[in-house]
Amino acid sequence: MENSEKIKVLYIDDEMNNLVSFKASFRLKYNIFIANNTIEALDHLNNNPDIRVVVCDQRMPGKTGVEFFEEIRATFPKPIRILLTGFTDSEDIIDAINLGSVFRYLRKPWADADVFSAINEGNKVYIMNSLIEVKNAELQKAYDELDKFAYSVTHDMRGPLVTILGAVEIADDMSDMNELKQMLKMMKESVHGLNNYIQNIHDYYNVNRGQLQISEINFDDIVNEQLETFKLTAKVNNIRFVTQISQNEPFRGDAMSMKIILNNLLSNAFKYQKKAGQDKMVELQIKIETGVATITVKDNGIGIAGNHIGDIFNMFFRATSEDVGAGFGLYNVKDALLKLNGDINVESIVNEGTTFKVILRNK
Amino acid sequence: MAAQKMHFLVIDDSKLNCFIAEKVIRNNNDSHVVQVFMEATEALESIKTKPDVTETSRSIIFLDIQMPVMNGFEFVEKFEKLPETIRTQYNIFMISSSVNENDHNRIRNYPSVMELLIKPLTKEMLNYVIDFKKN
Numbered sequence: 269m270e271n272s273e274k275i276k277v278l279y280i281d282d283e284m285n286n287l288v289s290f291k292a293s294f295r296l297k298y299n300i301f302i303a304n305n306t307i308e309a310l311d312h313l314n315n316n317p318d319i320r321v322v323v324c325d326q327r328m329p330g331k332t333g334v335e336f337f338e339e340i341r342a343t344f345p346k347p348i349r350i351l352l353t354g355f356t357d358s359e360d361i362i363d364a365i366n367l368g369s370v371f372r373y374l375r376k377p378w379a380d381a382d383v384f385s386a387i388n389e390g391n392k393v394y395i396m397n398s399l400i401e402v403k404n405a406e407l408q409k410a411y412d413e414l415d416k417f418a419y420s421v422t423h424d425m426r427g428p429l430v431t432i433l434g435a436v437e438i439a440d441d442m443s444d445m446n447e448l449k450q451m452l453k454m455m456k457e458s459v460h461g462l463n464n465y466i467q468n469i470h471d472y473y474n475v476n477r478g479q480l481q482i483s484e485i486n487f488d489d490i491v492n493e494q495l496e497t498f499k500l501t502a503k504v505n506n507i508r509f510v511t512q513i514s515q516n517e518p519f520r521g522d523a524m525s526m527k528i529i530l531n532n533l534l535s536n537a538f539k540y541q542k543k544a545g546q547d548k549m550v551e552l553q554i555k556i557e558t559g560v561a562t563i564t565v566k567d568n569g570i571g572i573a574g575n576h577i578g579d580i581f582n583m584f585f586r587a588t589s590e591d592v593g594a595g596f597g598l599y600n601v602k603d604a605l606l607k608l609n610g611d612i613n614v615e616s617i618v619n620e621g622t623t624f625k626v627i628l629r630n631k
Numbered sequence: 632m633a634a635q636k637m638h639f640l641v642i643d644d645s646k647l648n649c650f651i652a653e654k655v656i657r658n659n660n661d662s663h664v665v666q667v668f669m670e671a672t673e674a675l676e677s678i679k680t681k682p683d684v685t686e687t688s689r690s691i692i693f694l695d696i697q698m699p700v701m702n703g704f705e706f707v708e709k710f711e712k713l714p715e716t717i718r719t720q721y722n723i724f725m726i727s728s729s730v731n732e733n734d735h736n737r738i739r740n741y742p743s744v745m746e747l748l749i750k751p752l753t754k755e756m757l758n759y760v761i762d763f764k765k766n
Contacts, residue, residue, distance in 0.1 A: 422729040423697050427645070427750070430728050434651040434751025441658050454647040586699030595699070 274299040275391050276318055278347070280309045280336070281325040286376075290323075293380055298387065306336045313344050320346075320394045321387050325376075326353035326360055334360065337368030346397065348390035352376055416583055420595075424465050428458040468596040471528045475604045480522040482631045487515050487554050487561075490523065494530050494552075501538050507548040515556040520631040525604040530563070532597035533624050537567035542619070545569070559630035568621035577614060601626075637688060637761065638664045642674045642706065643695040643726075652693055652752050659757050671701040675709055678717060691760060692723045693752065696734060703727075707741045724748050724760055 278301045279290045287302040294300055301316065303309035305328070313319060322340070324333040331339075337349045351364045354376035364370045371393065372386040432455050442448055491511055502509040530552075537550040545568070553564040572580060579585045581602040586595040605612055608628060616622040637660075641652040649667045656665050668674035671694075696703035703725050710718065723743050727734060728750045738744045745763060748756060 419731065422731070423727070427697075427728040430750040431645060431647050431651065434753070435647060437751065437753060438651055438654045438658070442654070451647070451650060454650060458645070458647055 275320050275387065276301065276316055277321045277323065277387055278303065278309060278312050278316075278319050279323045280304075280306060280328075280333070281352070282328040283325070286325070294383065294387075297384070306331050306339075309336070310340075313340065313347070320348060321350060321390045322347045323350045323352055323374075323383075323387075326351055326364075327355065332360075334363045334368040334370075337364070337370060341369055346394065348394050350374060350386050350390060352378065413583065420583075421469075425462065428462040428465075431458050465596070468600060471532075471600045472596065472603070474524055475528060475600055475607065480607060481524065482520050482522055485519045485521045485523060485526060487513050487519070487556070490526055490530065491552065491554065493527070494534055497531070498534055498538060498550075502550070505538070505541065505548065507538060507541060507550055509550050509552075511552045511554075513554045515554070517556055517559075519556050519559075519561055521561070521628060522604075522608060522631075525608055526628075528604050529601050529626060530565075532601045533563075533565040533626070536597060537565050537569065537622070540622070541567065541569040561626075561628040561630075563626040563628070564623060565626075566621065566623040571618040571620055571622055572614070572616040573618055577616065580614070581612075635688070636660065636662045636664070638666075638690040640666045640668065640674055640678075640690060640692045640721075642668045642671050642692065642698075642703075644669050644698040645695070648695065648750070648752075655752050655754055655757050659754060659761070671698055671703070671706040675701075675706060678710070678721070679713065681717075689722045690720055692721050693748075694723055694725045696725055696727045704737065707744060711741060711743055718743055722763070724763075726750055726752065 275298050277294065277298045279287060280303045281287050281290070282304060284304065287304065291300045291302055301312045301319065303312055309322075309324075313322075322337075322344075324336055326333040328336075333351050333353070337351070340347075340349075349368060349370045350372045351368065351370045352374045353360060356375065361373060364373055371390050374382055374386060435451055435455050439448065439451070442451070491513055495509070495511065498509060501507070534550065534552065541548050547568075549566075549568050551564070551566040553562075553566070555562045576585075581598050583595065583599045585599075602612065604610075605626065605628075608631075610626060610628040612624060612626050614622065614624050639652075639656050641649050641656075643649050643652065646669065649669065653665045653667060656663050666674075666677065668677070674692075694703045694706060701709075707723065707725075710721075710723070721743065722745050723741075724745050724747075725734075725738055726748045730747075730749060735747055738747050745760075748760075
């Protein structure tokens with residue numbers, strides 16, 4: 269167990285005595301792997317991808333240390349390379365730097381203090397490189413998202429605008445008032461779609477770039493706010509909206525994220541109802557128990573096809589062309605939950621309805 | 632210009648876009664046949680099951696790119712796998728709300744796609760499409 273926490277160091281030397289004495293000197297501090305030749309060394313590297321420092325003798329039969337380093341630079345770029353040599357040949361040093369890209373050059377016989385220092389410094393560089401790698405991966409993800417974002421913004425924002433423009437242009441050739449009114453209604457829907465899209469971008473920014481502001485949450489207040497928003501939709505579309513809240517203990521969380529989650533789940537529940545449905549219903553249930561808030565949003569709408577369930581939380585994914593959607597809402601929900609360390613699961617049956625269940629923990 | 636009677640398919644998930652396209656086409660010639668599909672899957676089914684007709688000119692498909700369920704490119708992928716007797720009855724024009732270099736390059740891979748047009752569909756654009764000859 270203790271070994272796994274020590275820095276893994278690989279030492280390659282054709283002289284057995286050196287291997288034994290290296291291991292003896294440094295095994296307490298590091299997890300030492302030894303190899304009598306470069307083939308054994310490659311075995312170690314293959315089996316232990318977390319070896320951080322490789323120390324190699326220069327003068328070996330078959331392959332020199334520099335040649336070995338030059339070779340593993342491509343295949344095992346992460347370990348830090350330290351060259352050990354009894355001869356001070358300036359050609360060797362030049363090659364070590366230019367071809368082997370070594371981190372340190374140590375002289376044989378070694379002084380323990382120099383080896384300790386070289387390995388410790390090497391380890392620092394290793395950690396730094398690993399951090400950069402993680403940051404690069406994050407940056408790549410951000411770039412990819414930005415690409416997708418830019419594509420969608422041009423499409424989803426220009427989309428409704430050019431459509432409205434097209435409508436204005438054909439209005440010139442239209443004289444039937446009813447037809448014009450019908451078109452105006454569709455234009456209004458386009459404007460709503462665009463407005464909704466911009467609201468979603470705003471939410472996206474809040475979730476992604478904003479700091480969480482943890483405060484005490486009164487679910488009654490938050491739900492009342494949502495009731496205001498959806499009251500009219502429920503009435504106009506003849507949808508029964510049932511809410512049930514049981515909160516007997518204080519709960520701390522980020523109110524903004526909470527609103528984004530509730531608003532998106534509810535608006536989907538209202539949006540994806542069966543057109544000719546009887547007894548249309550949206551049910552919101554919130555229960556706070558021993559520091560865990562369980563939010564359930566249930567509808568008896570069109571449901572989600574099984575092959576789409578896995579994709580619904582992806583950015584810009586839309587499972588249906590029923591009604592207007594930007595493919596943004598559930599992505600924002602998932603993002604908010606990721607920040608809050610919450611969970612979400614979904615159960616859905618086509619034509620019977622969908623239930624989303626969100627779990628949040630007290631902060 | 633007395634345009635001859637033609638057959639059009641409009642595939643777009645936006646109700647308003649479909650409405651506009653239908654209007655523009657009818658304004659060009661009231662006897663044009665226009666079929667509107669808000670889901671590409673339905674259009675594909677219709678094309679597959681449509682009996683062979685002996686129309687003098689090819690039918691024109693206006694195909695939106697970004698659509699849920701099946702997008703424009705997915706539609707074209709499936710379309711190009713249909714038998715030649717069906718494929719040769721149609722000329723596809725993809726339409727998008729923005730010029731995207733990737734989309735532009737991508738349509739070159741599909742012989743059945745004539746061109747990428749930018750929304751909204753106008754009467755000038757329709758005339759261009761009707762007179763279109765692929766060289």
